[in-house]
Amino acid sequence: MTTGQxxxxxxxxxxxxxxxxxxxxxxxxxxxxxxxxxxxxxxxxHTCVGPQVRWGTQEMLWPVSPRAMQGSATPRIxxxxxxxxxxxxxxxxYNRPMYYYSSGRASVIxxxxxxxxxxxxxxxVESLAQPKAFHGDLHEHKPQFFYSCGRVTPIWPVSRGAxxxxxxxxxxxxxxxxxxxxxxxxxxxxxxxxSAAARTTRxxxxxxxxxxxxKRSEGPFRAPQWPVSDQVKTSVATGHCVELACxxxxxxxxxxxxxxxxxxxxxAKRAQASGRIIELAQxxxxxxxxxLQFNPNAFTVxxxxxxxxxxxxxxxxxxxxxx
Numbered sequence: 001m002t003t004g005q006x007x008x009x010x011x012x013x014x015x016x017x018x019x020x021x022x023x024x025x026x027x028x029x030x031x032x033x034x035x036x037x038x039x040x041x042x043x044x045x046h047t048c049v050g051p052q053v054r055w056g057t058q059e060m061l062w063p064v065s066p067r068a069m070q071g072s073a074t075p076r077i078x079x080x081x082x083x084x085x086x087x088x089x090x091x092x093x094y095n096r097p098m099y100y101y102s103s104g105r106a107s108v109i110x111x112x113x114x115x116x117x118x119x120x121x122x123x124x125v126e127s128l129a130q131p132k133a134f135h136g137d138l139h140e141h142k143p144q145f146f147y148s149c150g151r152v153t154p155i156w157p158v159s160r161g162a163x164x165x166x167x168x169x170x171x172x173x174x175x176x177x178x179x180x181x182x183x184x185x186x187x188x189x190x191x192x193x194x195s196a197a198a199r200t201t202r203x204x205x206x207x208x209x210x211x212x213x214x215k216r217s218e219g220p221f222r223a224p225q226w227p228v229s230d231q232v233k234t235s236v237a238t239g240h241c242v243e244l245a246c247x248x249x250x251x252x253x254x255x256x257x258x259x260x261x262x263x264x265x266x267x268a269k270r271a272q273a274s275g276r277i278i279e280l281a282q283x284x285x286x287x288x289x290x291x292l293q294f295n296p297n298a299f300t301v302x303x304x305x306x307x308x309x310x311x312x313x314x315x316x317x318x319x320x321x322x323x
Contacts, residue, residue: 073081121129203211237245273281310318
């Protein structure tokens with residue numbers, strides 16, 4: 001197989017692949033167009049749902065024929081239309097009102113019959129009605145549940161001797177309220193009370209002088225400019241005054257901030273760029289995607305390539321593998 005034949009086969013295979021891809025893309029586009037359309041109602045004469053019905057009206061879906069109105073129901077329809085049997089009918093509590101004297105549950109309060117009122121309790125009911133007895137070894141010193149809510153009451157009858165007895169000093173001490181601490185001091189009122197002596201006292205001379213407002217002269221004030229004498233004008237400052245008047249020098253090696261804009265020298269303006277700089281300044285030129293994707297000479301074989309000789313190694317590799 002020559003190089004030209006292999007390239008021709010490769011060209012035909014690539015064209016077949018491109019055609020297959022184009023058919024797949026066309027099929028996908030048609031599918032997307034079909035899915036993009038709105039759903040159409042598939043209503044036919046055998047699937048018709050009848051006329052359009054508006055909710056809230058008393059109109060029927062479709063008129064009933066006179067023959068259907070005169071027809072009789074089948075035994076099956078009669079059996080299905082029979083209501084469910086009420087097994088409570090005929091009982092004592094039939095139609096007994098629910099939620100009567102209750103909180104959302106079936107009531108346990110209802111009228112009692114005369115026979116139930118005259119009946120007598122059985123021995124079992126009487127034994128169950130008896131309260132729970134105390135233990136045999138229990139010894140009570142005072143009655144339980146007396147003036148209390150299920151606990152031992154602190155109220156019991158007091159004897160006459162206890163009522164007529166005198167108080168002991170210890171009892172009087174215990175009956176008194178708890179005393180305050182020895183260092184306790186009551187809170188001070190918000191407004192302090194001024195004594196009568198402070199109200200009638202007279203301030204001394206020092207307090208009166210301190211209470212007087214500061215005296216400020218009403219003028220005339222000194223003018224903003226005043227004459228300077230000739231002697232002061234001709235005076236010479238001493239060396240120490242000159243040294244103190246000098247500003248603080250900058251640190252050694254200090255450099256001022258560089259200006260944002262600085263003048264360009266004439267030599268820099270007249271300078272000529274070298275060939276290398278011009279070459280580097282040229283922008284990178286790239287072909288457009290249209291030219292890169294469409295190349296009419298992509299599968300053209302050069303004449304020199306057609307005249308070339310394929311090495312033996314290439315011919316061995318070009319032979320298909322037998323499986």
